[in-house]
Amino acid sequence: MDLTLHVWRQKGPKDKGKLATYKATDISPDMSFLEMMDVVNEGLIKQGIEPVAFDHDCREGICGTCSQVINGDPHGPQAKTTVCQLHMRQFKDGDEIYIEPWRSRAFPVIRDLVVDRSAMDRLIQAGGYVSVSTGGVPDANAILIPKDDAETAMDAAECIGCGACVAACPNGSAMLFVASKVGQLAKLPQGRAEAARRVCTMTDAMIEEGFGNCSNHYDCEAACPKGISVKFIAQLNREYIMALPKGYKEKE
Amino acid sequence: MPLKHLIRSAVGRKLFMAATGFILFGFVVAHLLGNLSIYLGADGINAYARHLHQLEPLLWVFRLGLLAAVGLHVLFGIILTLENRSARPVAYKRKKHPRSSLAGRTMIYSGLLLATFIGLHLLHFTFRTIGPQIEMLNGDMPNVFRMIVDSFRQAGYALTYVAAMTVLFFHISHGFASLFQTSGINNEVTLPWLGRLSRTVAIILAAGFVSIPVLIFFGLVIK
Numbered sequence: 439m440d441l442t443l444h445v446w447r448q449k450g451p452k453d454k455g456k457l458a459t460y461k462a463t464d465i466s467p468d469m470s471f472l473e474m475m476d477v478v479n480e481g482l483i484k485q486g487i488e489p490v491a492f493d494h495d496c497r498e499g500i501c502g503t504c505s506q507v508i509n510g511d512p513h514g515p516q517a518k519t520t521v522c523q524l525h526m527r528q529f530k531d532g533d534e535i536y537i538e539p540w541r542s543r544a545f546p547v548i549r550d551l552v553v554d555r556s557a558m559d560r561l562i563q564a565g566g567y568v569s570v571s572t573g574g575v576p577d578a579n580a581i582l583i584p585k586d587d588a589e590t591a592m593d594a595a596e597c598i599g600c601g602a603c604v605a606a607c608p609n610g611s612a613m614l615f616v617a618s619k620v621g622q623l624a625k626l627p628q629g630r631a632e633a634a635r636r637v638c639t640m641t642d643a644m645i646e647e648g649f650g651n652c653s654n655h656y657d658c659e660a661a662c663p664k665g666i667s668v669k670f671i672a673q674l675n676r677e678y679i680m681a682l683p684k685g686y687k688e689k690e
Numbered sequence: 691m692p693l694k695h696l697i698r699s700a701v702g703r704k705l706f707m708a709a710t711g712f713i714l715f716g717f718v719v720a721h722l723l724g725n726l727s728i729y730l731g732a733d734g735i736n737a738y739a740r741h742l743h744q745l746e747p748l749l750w751v752f753r754l755g756l757l758a759a760v761g762l763h764v765l766f767g768i769i770l771t772l773e774n775r776s777a778r779p780v781a782y783k784r785k786k787h788p789r790s791s792l793a794g795r796t797m798i799y800s801g802l803l804l805a806t807f808i809g810l811h812l813l814h815f816t817f818r819t820i821g822p823q824i825e826m827l828n829g830d831m832p833n834v835f836r837m838i839v840d841s842f843r844q845a846g847y848a849l850t851y852v853a854a855m856t857v858l859f860f861h862i863s864h865g866f867a868s869l870f871q872t873s874g875i876n877n878e879v880t881l882p883w884l885g886r887l888s889r890t891v892a893i894i895l896a897a898g899f900v901s902i903p904v905l906i907f908f909g910l911v912i913k
């Protein structure tokens with residue numbers, strides 16, 4: 439099939455950037471979206487045009503690197519699917535496709551569709567971990583965890599840190615990402631100890647990094663390739679309320 | 691936890707929005723129940739107004755509390771909205787909204803329209819600086835029934851109130867469900883129907899308020 443692509447081209451963080459229009463011809467419906475982009479890039483190279491820079495790594499939906507807003511949907515039109523797992527059979531011959539980077543103040547564009555997502559790493563550094571004392575390796579089943587809690591924690595742990603929730607959110611908020619980490623760790627006895635501090639430090643870091651606040655719009659859940667539920671945001675809010683009486687020390 | 695942290699936190703400020711929104715919502719419900727006494731005729735609503743004024747000192751406590759709630763709600767509403775806007779300096783050329791509602795994304799506009807309406811409404815029925823002249827009943831109590839009926843016989847007033855209550859519908863249709871999510875009272879069981887409940891509550895409230903100017907304007911039920 440033949441398609442018309444409108445792709446965001448931006449030379450660097452300082453460049454204003456604009457949409458460029460390219461033809462994608464003889465595309466097989468069995469190609470993945472990224473394979474289609476590879477074909478288009480080969481064509482551009484032959485014409486002496488700089489190929490479109492885009493992020494990708496595993497191409498099997500687990501690393502969270504691929505990141506494109508396709509016709510207004512982060513990760514494209516198919517629910518619970520990363521760009522790399524999206525196939526061209528989701529499109530029709532003659533379609534016009536708009537491809538843009540994640541847009542957020544916290545994610546500066548490096549080039550074309552590639553953005554700098556290290557702000558999310560700093561959110562994790564702010565509290566998305568459990569402190570473990572050095573010493574012998576604890577016995578795997580020494581701490582019993584109720585099955586329901588383990589499963590809820592695993593649901594939250596499915597987050598691959600792609601940032602589509604931020605890209606989808608009308609407020610550019612990272613609340614779903616933060617909530618998935620807060621929710622996962624708060625459900626487990628190992629994470630419970632630091633739960634109160636974690637919810638404060640992570641949500642504070644979110645504002646410091648320039649992400650927006652949550653207005654309960656839920657576009658994040660629709661965009662999330664792992665289907666992380668906004669119930670974790672409700673849980674985050676609950677964790678914050680429970681942290682209130684504990685008193686929170688600013689950075690130590 | 692120091693208040694200082696609460697008013698800077700992403701969650702803390704939303705808790706202020708929810709707490710003040712809850713107070714305003716409670717007031718709106720109580721106000722509607724009071725207004726419905728107009729269906730008992732002139733005696734009904736005038737008796738209600740008289741009882742309300744007999745609570746005088748307590749009434750002022752309520753009024754000041756409401757004023758504080760509105761003030762905080764507007765203040766944090768504006769701060770949050772400005773911050774959220776600045777989180778996306780470059781807009782998308784194409785953007786879909788698969789889950790969010792128009793009502794949700796325009797809370798600041800419905801909110802500011804409501805603030806304008808509240809000002810107008812106070813000038814109209816509380817300070818009586820606008821609207822038709824009305825007689826006083828024994829002492830300084832206005833004839834509330836006549837005041838309302840004479841106003842809503844005029845298309846301008848009836849339409850303004852109907853429009854304002856439509857705006858209220860939009861604000862509550864997102865706000866009511868938001869209350870639960872923000873205060874953490876939400877999970878996978880309640881999530882699917884909370885949105886629908888919210889729209890139903892908003893419809894009932896708005897329809898209750900709207901019924902009064904509409905029925906008066908067309909001269910139905912209330913003569």
Ligand code: HEM
Nearest residue numbers: 653708711714715764767797798801802805865868869872
């Ligand atoms: C009758 C008056 C009002 C009622 C009953 C009301 C109710 C509510 C409720 C219940 C919420 C949800 C809070 C939450 O997220 O948990 C809300 C949110 C909001 N209100 Fe109001 N409100 C009123 C007036 C106003 C006014 C005058 C403004 C003007 C600025 C305003 C601006 C907002 C904004 C911007 C939000 C969304 C905040 C966010 O989620 O980012 N509201 N309101």
Ligand code: SF4
Nearest residue numbers: 597598600601603662
């Ligand atoms: S919550 Fe979903 S959309 Fe957000 S970073 Fe994690 S996997 Fe990506």
Ligand code: FES
Nearest residue numbers: 497501502504522
């Ligand atoms: S490239 Fe790894 S998830 Fe898409």
